[in-house]
Structure formats: structure tokens, C-alpha cells
Amino acid sequence: MSLTQGDELTSMRASAPLVHCITNYVAMNIAANVMLAAGASPAMVHAEEEVAEFASLATALTINIGTLSSSWLAAMKLAAGSASVSHKPWVLDPVAHHATAFRRRAIGELLELRPTIIRGNASEIITLSGGHSESRGVDSRDAVAAAEDAAVRVAEHRGAIVAVTGAVDFVTDGDSAVRLTGGSPLMPQITALGCSLTCLIGAFAGNRPADPFGATVAALAYFKLAGDVAGRQSPGPGSFSWHFLDALASIEQSDLSLWMEDSVAML
Template identity: 45%
Template structure:
């Protein structure tokens, strides 16, 4: 297992390329997600209409599918966007929020796995559910540990041919054969809405970079962990943490 994070060059490439990331994400986190991407030099767009999303997915550099506030109508728009992204050879990332706990999103995510996601990013319970392993998820909250989900993550990576990221106190990034561990962060990151969802957007941005995709995705995890720890050290609580977190991301890779 590799704890290596050659991330500063990747961050510099991200700022230079400024990839356009099409975020079909949940309603709760859109603004936070956009600000995280902007702080790191990427360009966010939230196009969700069923008529426009497929067209835009072919234009954007990467697509994020986050099922946090999924509806039947939004599922149709997401599927159309995925199909157009795949046809245009653009990478897409899946964030399977609360999969395993609710039937619509579980069924939808199982169906779209056949459409070749570049990355799947979820908590331990979500990854175990997608891998077909009984998990103890409670809605968006994981009740399983990242360590316990690692075998399932490797299985899911091999089955889907995607890089799988299982997040927790330590994040694991695996392609089914190789695995990187990414420690760090701070518990305060779990007391604000959207850090995991925003990580998925940063992962999507990093799928556009040249080089080893597994290392680039591990970079995304490392950046978020490091910024979270720095922000927590300067914050009085969740409110001030958000501003400090965005500022910490802004400083990443600029030295």
C-alpha cells in the first residue's frame, strides 16, 4: 500500500489547465462545491436541466454525478449527461450518496455502473453497498469504517474498471490492484455540509489531468485533508471553518 502523495505538480497542472467541471450535484452543496473548485483553479458549472445537461456534458472536461437529492426526473437528466460524456470521451465521477439506504438511488447507481465511471467516491457504507456487501449505512452517514470497506472497494474497482475512493479517517484510493492511503484531515470536516461532495468534484477535476490517474485522485484526497487540518487549526467552530477551508485550498500549490 502506497502512502505517497506527489501532489504539488498535479495541483499546479490543475491550476494551469483550469478544467471545466460539470457538477450534477445535490441541491444542498452546490455553492460550497463551486467555491471549492474555484479556490483550486478549476471552473465549475451546475447544469441540471434534462434538455441541456447532455449537451453540456459533451462540452465540459469532466462530469460529476452526485445522487444526494435524486429524483426520477433528475435521474433521466443524469443518465443522458453520462451517455454524452462517455460518447465524447470525457471522464465522469460517481458520488453514490446514501446508496444502500434508499431504493431509487441504489437502483439508479447500480444501473449506471455499466457506463464506465472513471472514479467512484463514497463513504465506507456506500462503497460496500455498491460492491454488493451488506453495510450499516444510515442515510448519508457511514456506520462502517474505511478499513473494513477496503476489500469491497478493491472488488468494486475490478468489477467496474473504475478507481474507487473510500473516505474516512484515512482515505483509500484503489484501482483493484494498487492502493494509496491518504491520512489527515480533521473531525471538524464532518460538521459542515458538503466536504465529501466537494471532494468528489475535486476528484472529477483531477481525472482530467495527464499522468497516473490513481495518483491524481489521491492528490485530490490529500489536498482536501491537508486544507481541512489547516482550517481546523484556525477555526473556532464550523462557521469559521468554512471560510478558513476555502482560504486554505486557495493557498494549496501556490508556494
């Protein structure tokens, strides 16, 4: 496991990874804009007839079950299977997987296809480990700190990197772990930013497939730095949204490296 190689953002932008994003209807536009601002290339492809082929061509795959349906689940499974066979990293975002029987079945089937990285909020990760949460929908009612042990268990059981995101992020491979601070309190007021982060993790992981832990940490740190930059310029969520995209585009590797020195703590 490595934490950083010092050129994650520069390298990702140079490679402009093609990321196959099967995400929800609410997130498609903001996720695509986030990816483009960061320097990656998003593709929102979800038809059963082409997802397997496309996943084999893409640099990485991300799957978000926010607006789930039977046809989309079938496509997700085809894409994940193809990514695994093609040795492409893929990221699973288990949005509200505990809310209904359909979602619980779907997430179980997707987990069997062995995601490289799992990113969720605290409530999603706690319930993914078999624990209990008061959350009833997509928003977390649990603190990230309460989900850390659950994240370690999920990582060990699934052989995946697990990222719990919130006011303070936690990333683990089941053995090593880090916490990340920063961002802005305005971030939860912008719909689909978490979903967009999942896609961004895919871009960094696709660029560094041999180091999914380091790639995940770099993506989360970059996202938090952009949030901090945008938050200091924004009086409210409306202006924050476009300031955030500008921040993603303007941040350089030197900015990210300095930020990581202060905001990322090895545990």
C-alpha cells in the same frame, strides 16, 4: 498506475478545467466555492435538454445522487453517456444508494455507464460491493478500513478507481492501493464537504485523464491538507468553513508535494 507527477495542483490551476457538476441541492453552493478556491471552473448544469451537449464540452463530469429525482436521473444518464462517448472522465458519488429501491435502481443504471472514478464513504462502498452496512442514510457507520476489501472488489468489477473517504482515505484501482491520512475532525461537521470533494476529484481527473488514480490521490491529499490547515486555525465548524476555502486558495504545489510525502502511503 502512477502516484504523483509533482505538479498536479499547478497544472490543474493552469488549465482551470471546466467541470460539469450534477450534484445535490445542499452541495451546490459549497461545491462551487470549493472549486473556485482551488482554481477550477464549476458548472452546475442538470436540465435534460442540455446535459449531453454540456458534458461533451466540459473537461470532466461529476454525478452525485444526493437529492435524486426521476428527471435528474434521466439527466445524469444522458450526461454520463455523453461523457463516455466524448472520452471525458466522470466521477460517481453514490450517496446513500442503498437506502431505497429507487436509489438502488438508479445506481445500478449509472454503474452500467462505467464511471472512471467512484467516490463514497465506507458504508456506501461496502453496500456497493454487495456487503451489509448498518448505515441508513448519508452518514457512514463503518470505518474506512472495513471497506478496503469491498473497494478492491468494486474496482475490479467495475474497472474504475474507487476512493473510500473518511478519517483515513483509501484509493484503489483493484490492483494497487494507497492510504491517505490528515484532515481535521471538524470536516464531518460541515455539510456537503464530501460532495465538494467529488467535484474536486473531477477537476484533477479532467486535467490528467490518462492517470485517474494519480489524479484522485492528488485531489484527496490536497483536500486533507486544506482541512489540516483550516483545522489548526478554527475553534469550531463555523470558522472552519471559511478557513477551509482560504486554505484551498493559499496552498501551493510545494506545500502539497511535501504533504504527500508524509500523508500518502503506498500499499
